[in-house]
Amino acid sequence: MNRFQRVRDNLKKAYDAGRDSVRTARDETPAPEPYDNDEFLPPAPDPEFVHRSTASKDDAEVPHSLRIAAAWSWRLIVVGVIGWVVLRVIGTVSIVVVPLAIALLLSALFGPAVGWLLRLRLPRSLATFLVMVCGIAAVAGTLTLVVNQFIDGVPKLTENASAGVRQIQEWARTGPLHLSDDQVDQAIDAGQEWINSNTSSLTSTGIATVATIAELVTGLLLVIFATFFFLRDGRKIWRFVVRLFPVNARWSLADAGDASWATLGSYVRATVLVAFIDALGIGLALTILNVEFAFPLAALVFLGAFIPIVGASVSGAVAVLVALVDEGWVVALITLGAVVLVQQMEGHVLQPLIMGRAVAIHPLAVIIGIACGVVLAGIIGALVAVPLIAVLNTGIRRLSRRRPEVPPDAVVVTGAAPPP
Structure with a gap:
């Protein structure tokens, strides 16, 4: 056993010496020298300067302002085409x-x-x-x-209108115009x-x-x-x-719809109240002045008040003309003063107080909406334009509102109401 032990130890020593010699030779091997000529080196890749708003290097060559203008332009074109199609369908x-x-x-x-x-x-x-x-x-x-x-009042109004025409003819002859009978007849x-x-x-x-x-x-x-x-x-x-609609959009759409319906209800009820006050004020003035058709003119003022700004002015002008034909210049001027007073009270007191901030719309938006409604659908368009703008204003504001993010550690209760 001692002899075998010595042989094994000698073999182990020889194996370890061989490994050490191999390691030494490998460490002493010189590293390859670098190329002296740069043409043998691989070319470095060109840096790519791509803007974060672009998808390719070619788009980065276009100025940023032009890219933004183009993005807005094609989106506006799509929205305009869709709006035109919707209007054509509605017209049909x-x-x-x-x-x-x-x-x-x-x-x-x-x-x-x-x-x-x-x-x-x-x-x-x-x-x-x-x-x-x-x-x-x-x-x-x-x-x-x-x-x-x-x-009942048409005969009297016709008689007064004839008398008014005769007064105009007389004024044309004797007034500052000094027209002759032949010119008046012509x-x-x-x-x-x-x-x-x-x-x-x-x-x-x-x-x-x-x-x-x-x-x-x-x-x-x-x-x-x-x-x-x-x-x-x-x-x-x-x-x-x-x-x-998709599940993720249902809550936002339902919330916007409820808010828009509340706005529409507030607008209609406030408009009815304002129209009633206008009709009551102008109707009382016409009754006190003993103008014919006081109640029908008050009803006309009530209906005209549903078209903001324009409707009240037109119905008030009709009341002044009837007073002019029925009672003369003095009563017509008093009626004009009453109409202006009522409309000023409506614009500066009733509208801000009754309408409130829930349906507050800028007067410029009201005028533009009424004009577009008249061009597209006549009287009905003027009647629907302002409530449509109010509803769209509320709905778009609700849809664009960001929903609060739920914290990751929040406990979700099954069946609970969605966050406001």
Whole structure:
């Protein structure tokens, strides 16, 4: 065993010596010398200067301001094309869109009454039916009273208008113009000739108006039925619409819709209150001054107040003209003063106090909206323009509002309401 032990130790020593010699030789081997000629070296890659707002190196060569302008331009083009298509579709089916818009306004107006009846434990269908019947009865009774007073006062108004024309003729002869009888007669003949030459167009307009009676009746029935179902099933209809969108967008869309509907309701109710105060003030002034058609003119002021700024001015001008024809210059000037006073009170007291900040819109936006509405849809467009702007203002603000982020350590309770 001792001999074998010595042999094993010798082999181990020889193996270790061989490993040490190999390591020493490897450490002493010189490193390869670098190339003396740079043409044998690999070329260094060119640095890529790509702006963080671009997707390729070619886009980085375009100035940043031009890229931003181009991005805005094509997006505005897309939005404009979509808006044009929407307007064309609305114009094609205007006989349906206009009654639905009016039904939405009426639903926003009558909604609190339906809610009050529901709190009295009445069935929803019965509450909606009672509100609709009362609303239709109020409108029909007001129209009947206006038409009856207008029919009763037409003879007197015609007589006063004839007297006014004679006064104008006399003033043209004896006033600063000093027109002769022949010149006055020529002016009258020119006016009659214009009426005779336009008789065909006026007649065709009347015929066209008669031809649209069926469309008016259809629109009226659609307004009634749509208002009834909006009042009864409006919440269900809105939930069905919200479910058509992706899950992540449903909460934001539902929140924006609720806020927009609240804005529409506040606007309609405030407008009705302001219109009633305007009609009451001007109607009392006309009654005190003993002007003919006081109630019909007050009703006209009430309807005109639904078109902000423009409607009140036009209805007030009509009241002044009627006072001029009926009672003369003095009463007309007093009526003008009363109209201006009421409108100033509306613009500086009633609008800020009643409308409030919830539906506050800049007057420039109101004027532009009314002008666009008149160009696109006439009187209906002017009526719908301002509430549409108010609703879009509230909805877009809610949609653009950032939702608060939930902390990572927050405890989520199943069935809890979404964050505000």
